[in-house]
Amino acid sequence: MQLSERVKWVKPSATLAVTEKAAALRRQGIEVIDLGAGEPDFDTPENIKEAARRALARGETKYTPVGGTDELKSAIVTKLARDNGLQYGKTEVMANCGGKHALFVLFQALFNEGDEVLVPAPYWVSYPDMLALAGARARIVFPQDRENFKLRPEDLEAALTPRTKAVILNSPSNPAGVAYSPQELDALLEVLGKHECWIISDDVYEKMVYGGFVLGQVLKVRPELRPRTVICNSVSKTYAMTGWRIGYTVGPAEVIKAMTTIQGQMTSNPSSVAQAAAAEALAGNQDSVPRMMEEFGKRRDFVVARLRAIPHIRCNEPQGAFYVFPNVSAYLRKSQGPKTGDELAAYLIEKVHVAVVGGTDFGYPDHIRISYANSLENLDEGLRRIASALAELGPVA
Numbered sequence: 586m587q588l589s590e591r592v593k594w595v596k597p598s599a600t601l602a603v604t605e606k607a608a609a610l611r612r613q614g615i616e617v618i619d620l621g622a623g624e625p626d627f628d629t630p631e632n633i634k635e636a637a638r639r640a641l642a643r644g645e646t647k648y649t650p651v652g653g654t655d656e657l658k659s660a661i662v663t664k665l666a667r668d669n670g671l672q673y674g675k676t677e678v679m680a681n682c683g684g685k686h687a688l689f690v691l692f693q694a695l696f697n698e699g700d701e702v703l704v705p706a707p708y709w710v711s712y713p714d715m716l717a718l719a720g721a722r723a724r725i726v727f728p729q730d731r732e733n734f735k736l737r738p739e740d741l742e743a744a745l746t747p748r749t750k751a752v753i754l755n756s757p758s759n760p761a762g763v764a765y766s767p768q769e770l771d772a773l774l775e776v777l778g779k780h781e782c783w784i785i786s787d788d789v790y791e792k793m794v795y796g797g798f799v800l801g802q803v804l805k806v807r808p809e810l811r812p813r814t815v816i817c818n819s820v821s822k823t824y825a826m827t828g829w830r831i832g833y834t835v836g837p838a839e840v841i842k843a844m845t846t847i848q849g850q851m852t853s854n855p856s857s858v859a860q861a862a863a864a865e866a867l868a869g870n871q872d873s874v875p876r877m878m879e880e881f882g883k884r885r886d887f888v889v890a891r892l893r894a895i896p897h898i899r900c901n902e903p904q905g906a907f908y909v910f911p912n913v914s915a916y917l918r919k920s921q922g923p924k925t926g927d928e929l930a931a932y933l934i935e936k937v938h939v940a941v942v943g944g945t946d947f948g949y950p951d952h953i954r955i956s957y958a959n960s961l962e963n964l965d966e967g968l969r970r971i972a973s974a975l976a977e978l979g980p981v982a
């Protein structure tokens with residue numbers, strides 16, 4: 586019996602693989618420090634859990650409309666007005682089974698065989714495979730600035746071709762925490778303004794910025810791009826709700842309608858109880874967000890300082906999200922030892938039981954991604970172990 590052609594080229598998610606590897610070692614009784622998972626370590630806030638309990642008590646355990654309950658759509662509309670100054674109606678929003686699913690369904694709705702989609706590097710591991718599953722091709726755009734990974738308008742301009750059907754913007758970004766100010770974003774959007782293509786804004790880390798950074802938002806900066814902009818977002822990171830699997834999409838009614846048709850043949854509605862929780866997350870009390878962000882801010886400063894103290898490690902300063910993406914090329918060798926960031930990640934988990942993700946599937950084989958969605962105590966121990974493993978390995982002369 587044969588499997589499909591696509592399973593020959595689709596790759597397993599590198600981020601999820603690391604999480605699974607860490608969990609497998611834990612089951613063997615090994616004390617792993619998991620700096621791999623892109624998942625807040627906080628519990629889901631109590632008001633959100635309570636909303637789920639109430640939904641269960643009310644018997645909300647049946648199918649809901651495919652694109653989400655009226656309550657959740659209203660909460661999305663409320664959130665957009667409150668946080669983004671955007672006025673959207675319920676026909677222009679929908680709920681999905683996580684941010685990843687929102688993007689997956691969107692790609693199915695937008696792309697045809699052979700379409701090109703610009704993906705600025707370093708990029709989240711799943712974009713290229715999810716695009717390929719929709720028949721499209723990720724065209725990776727490497728910024729000239731290899732230290733801070735900030736895309737300049739000329740980088741974008743040079744990558745646009747007549748086949749470019751869309752551009753994915755992810756600010757703050759996974760894995761490097763690159764965030765664009767309104768001015769920086771405006772310069773990029775000026776280029777895109779001249780090229781008729783979709784603008785996909787993956788906003789899952791929009792609430793996660795540090796040091797008073799003012800984040801540029803596509804439709805705030807260039808409202809005229811609204812007819813060809815689609816925003817994907819999720820409650821997973823902002824409200825520590827990864828397991829609930831609720832994401833959402835905001836865009837022209839025609840796109841939402843097409844996505845709803847596809848979702849109706851795929852998953853039907855997202856979980857009814859999780860939708861009730863997500864509605865509370867988006868429209869209810871927001872106090873948990875600054876509380877979590879204060880912690881993340883301390884962790885970011887701690888991790889960047891500790892990484893920079895390791896000889897020969899070069900580490901950018903993330904403006905947002907909860908990852909750092911250091912350059913580890915000084916520790917990579919041509920033979921006898923780790924040759925890539927992925928092999929270094931394998932070395933770290935074997936040798937000192939610290940899980941990090943290799944950089945290859947993010948577009949940079951000589952980097953690793955470290956998530957600081959972990960306690961300061963674990964970060965301290967994890968970085969101590971990384972520093973000692975690297976010292977033992979020694980930099981390449």
Ligand code: GLU
Binds near residue numbers: 622623685711
């Ligand atoms: N997005 C998170 C990460 O990059 C969660 C895992 C995934 O879906 O990739 O680690």
